[in-house]
Amino acid sequence: MRPASTRTRVLFMIDYASSTGGAERFAVGLATHLPQDRFEPWLCATRGSDSVSSGVLSDAGVRLVTLGRKAKWDAHRVLGLRGLLRQQRFDILHTHKFGSNVWGTAIGRACRVPTIFAGSMPSRLTILSPSAVETATNRVASLPITLVSSHALVGSPS
Numbered sequence: 001m002r003p004a005s006t007r008t009r010v011l012f013m014i015d016y017a018s019s020t021g022g023a024e025r026f027a028v029g030l031a032t033h034l035p036q037d038r039f040e041p042w043l044c045a046t047r048g049s050d051s052v053s054s055g056v057l058s059d060a061g062v063r064l065v066t067l068g069r070k071a072k073w074d075a076h077r078v079l080g081l082r083g084l085l086r087q088q089r090f091d092i093l094h095t096h097k098f099g100s101n102v103w104g105t106a107i108g109r110a111c112r113v114p115t116i117f118a119g120s121m122p123s124r125l126t127i128l129s130p131s132a133v134e135t136a137t138n139r140v141a142s143l144p145i146t147l148v149s150s151h152a153l154v155g156s157p158s
Contacts, residue, residue: 007040009088013081013104014096017049017057017064023119027096028053032060042088046078046100078103085111095119 012031018024031041042063049057049064057064065084069077085093085108094117095104101118108116 007036007038008092009040009042009090010034010092010094011042011044011085011088011090012094012096013044013046013100015045015069015099016047017043017045017053019050019052019056023096024053027094028056030094031062032056036061042090044081044084046081046103075103078107081107082111085113091115092117 010031012027014024014027016024017028019028027043031043034041042065043057044065044067046067047069048066054064067077067080068074081103090113092115093104093108093113095101095108096119105116105118
């Protein structure tokens with residue numbers, strides 16, 4: 001257990017850290033705008049990062065870790081998350097987008113991350129009929145959240 005005076009360690013997880021795309025910009029923006037006196041934000045990109053986002057994260061003091069996935073079948077690379085979570089002992093894992101929600105929730109729970117947020121931006125199809133995997137992920141996550149507008153987050157405890 002760390003002393004109370006240390007900052008809360010947060011790992012944001014997304015497939016690609018990018019200066020374009022809604023969820024990608026949201027994850028980078030959130031990581032770079034947390035109060036540094038209270039939080040130690042990191043960002044894990046399972047596939048990679050563009051140079052603009054890498055620079056923005058670096059300038060803000062956010063550590064960027066990439067896992068090197070190139071294709072859907074490179075799922076074994078996501079297992080690098082296990083070592084990162086165990087070594088760094090994050091207090092919060094905040095995942096963005098479907099693949100990161102599934103892998104992050106499963107590996108985060110196995111590594112006993114105390115709090116996991118699984119975030120998603122629903123499509124019309126998802127709102128009408130969520131998939132079995134999304135439903136299961138939301139039940140396992142500490143707090144599934146859904147972006148319902150560009151200004152509001154709605155959450156429901158599992």
